[in-house]
Amino acid sequence: MSTGTSTAPTNETSASPGASNTVGTPPPTLPTAPPGRPKAAAGATLAAGEAFIGYYVDLLNYSYGTGDSGPLLAASDKGCLGCKAIADYVLKINLKNGTLEGDYKDRLIDVKEIFRGSSGRLGGSATLKSGTFTERDSPSASPVPQGGDTGTMEFTLSPSGGNWVMYEMEIK
Helix, strand or coil, X not given: CCCXXXXXXXXXXXXXXXXXXXXXXXXXXXXXXXXXXCHHHCCCCHHHHHHHHHHHHHHHHHHHHHCCCHHHHHCECCCCHHHHHHHXXXXXXXXXXXXXXXXXXXXXXXXXXXXXXXXXXXXXXXXEEECCEEECCCCCXXXXXXXXXXXXXXXXXXXXXXXXXXXXXXXX
């Protein structure tokens, strides 16, 4: 979902649990397990950092679906404010509790830039595309439609335990 620092989705649609956002389209199924870190995202190279961004988007989508932000936070630095904001958001609004419906998933279009700074961290930006969804503040609240959008994720990755973790991020 394309979001600001608060990382609340801005461009997807949600309705009541089990309802379909278009006639003949089944509702999305809940993920049963968080995605695992792919081999390409292991290590502390630039290529591993680029692959990590795709993995992190998968973790975002998992949390949007289930409300489980644990795997997302495990792949984030403890001080990452953007990561914490997403974790707080998904506890309240997610597919599992009926407050998010439709094509809520973000899709990584490309990593536009990635570079190693003098601190050893990686910085860069990526293009994300979100679907069309609705969200509600509670299962009984009126749905708020969100249209599909393309946004930019600005990120900083930090090495931790031989792999990259999200140090800070903002989705605009």
